Amino acid sequence: MKFNILNSTYISNNENIATYHNEIFTLIREKISSFLNQGKTLQFDEIFKQATFALGIEEYCASESKIYAEWFENLTSFLKLTKYLNDVSIHEIIIHDYNLIQVISSQNSITVKEEFIALNDYDLALEILAFSNKETWNYQQPFCSFWLDIYSNSFRATLIHHSTASNKKSKLFLRRINKMIFALDDFDIPLDIKTFLTGLIENKNNFVISGSTCSGKTSLLSSLLTKINKDEHLVILEDTNEIQTTHPTTSYFLANEKIEGKTLKDYCAYTMRMRPDRILLGEMRSNEIVPFILSMNTGHRGLISTIHANSAKDCISRMCLLFSLYSNISKLNFATITSLICQNVEYIVHMENKKIKEIIKIFGADNLNPIYDYIFNLE
Template sequence: MQPAAEAKLPAVPEPGIDLELQAHLELKSRLHAELLDRLNLSMIDKVEASELKRQISALVTSILETEGVQMRAAAFTSLVEELIFEVMGLGPLEPLLEDPTINDILVNSHDQVYVERFGMLEKSTVRFRDERHLLRIIDKIVSKVGRRIDESQPWVDARLEDGSRVNAIIRPCTVDGPALSIRKFSRSPLTLDRLIEQGALDHRAADILTAMVEARLNVLISGGTGSGKTTMLNAMSSFIDARQRIVTIEDAAELQLQQDHVVRLETRPANSEGQGAILQRDLVRNALRMRPDRIIVGEVRGAECFDMLQAMNTGHDGSMTTIHANSARDAVGRVEQMVTMVGADLPIKTIRSQIAAAIHIVIQLSRLSDGHRRVISISEITGMEDETITMQDIFVFKRQGISTSGQVLGKFVATGIRPKCYDLMRSAGIKLDPQMFQREEVLS
């Protein structure tokens, strides 16, 4: 992609677009092309931001004087900042990335950008000049992590420097031009205490989740897209003993573990010849040779689930992973389906007994209609009855209705069942008040 080529094409006003905005975008595009010609791009990373801003301001002033363009001071300052974003950062996306209230940035096309703020979607005023502008930003993102996107590979998973998750997809797989999705992560990782403050769970649930991690129980975190699975995994992992060796395996490295003794592994897509792909299953098998105390897989999607179960069943207690599913029972069913992807002709009873022996706890998360993310249930896998995996809920979120402002009303309650793993936690020296499991009734 050649960024400077944008300015050589004739400007054609787009229907339905504010002419003043269109003129501003055209001006910024011309100035950007001029800056790319005049600046020493190899030295940009070595120049302090204040000096770079001074140089860009001087160049922009010179160019505007040559073109006879007059501009108010505030508009000029804003234009210089936008150009710095274009040269050093990700252009129009930079203000959205800097906004701490935004969780997701969703670019449907070059002129339609949405953001998720406090769990609710809203349309942003940000837009790109055209498809090539958006493609240039996408290319800048994926090339930094050694990945590519083109007609032969029209979609890609990547990450930003801060760990934010990125997915991009372009023509011919998209009808209306390139689409980009960015899942931002808090620069200060969310803790269980902060999740309690946000209403995702209560103190009792946090206490038992902490105890489960410290007692080295194997945990499966389940939920839909955007329900907070990775956030919960990060929060729970903070209670892993710092003396233990942790190996993380992800498609795009985004976990924010706080311990020092962590080895982070990441998959790799195939090259342009279709060779060299490294799958999660390859990394899980390799991790078994790295003397890990715990293995954390960002998300299981396929045959690597079988190797994950083997790790959990062969001395790597306290391992954790996430999965897409609508309920705890569905999560177990999905694990079963993934194991069958291995291709081995295993009896269904054997597969289910492996699951029942490997996974102790399933945590179900959901993003509710009011945008809040909550723990819906904490369930324990108790074993097998004939060919059926048996489970029991320990805590559940009971909905009680919706307020006049649209907020989902409900309460996190104990089911009255004391988990079988309670004895395991006690034997690990963890003290929990058995009264926390006392059954609660919730009036509808």
């Protein structure tokens, strides 16, 4: 039997047109899920053809499939979120539900009640996002994080599966990655501190930049990289491509913690065989801290990393705690770890709200007590 999809005269003899449309949408959703399970690329024309064929529809024109094509585009590309994705003043976007979005800028955080997708399409859209970025995301693997390029913008995307939540709501977190490398003069920093920071690079000091999420750690780090001698071999280790540099002699490792041999810890070990003049670890948060700190202890200079911490002093405590948790050396007591950290990390630069709040110089440790002095304190 041949007939047009939107021929309401014909359809009215069988059932309500709205119900008919719902049947098409239901079949398309089923076909999409089937394609995802089979690992097949999602192509609208093929999916629509299979869905309509299942209803006995063998003929239609492009204009008749337009409403479904537009729905498919929004489902697979978050079309209705473009105004937030393209707004560079927004640093983070949190998708709490199909109709609840939180947008965060340096000035404020605003919650927007706006339906950007249908309720019964919400989880499917997130599944497609994970699949399109070659990520496994389901009941067995409810968390995933990956680099996302969308509408010429780059984000660090994190998905939380609804199976982990009491309210059964999946969530998407998007943190904007700024590809621009700011000059050091672009930061609100006193001139003498800019000179001091440049000196840390020139003298190849080992230092850590600490701060909360979106405090400006990576932006400052990328800016400082412009001060590195072009003849030095720079090795960068990250699990998400956030550090920006135009340094000509750079070896870049992008880790995948799910693949044996390609973790940050593995790359820290490999780096020692590459004659690095400097090693940059994007962020210390688990077992990668052990080979990184130990590489300092073997005489390597110019090592730099970032870490989440509430203050410069707290940064020392956090590094010691991480090393203790992941060193797997039972006889290594906390006092020894504190001494190891404080003998090898020379400076900590702490940031808040895109500004440097504290800089401390570490001299060593007395048992469990770090010995340090303030180079700069904004307060």
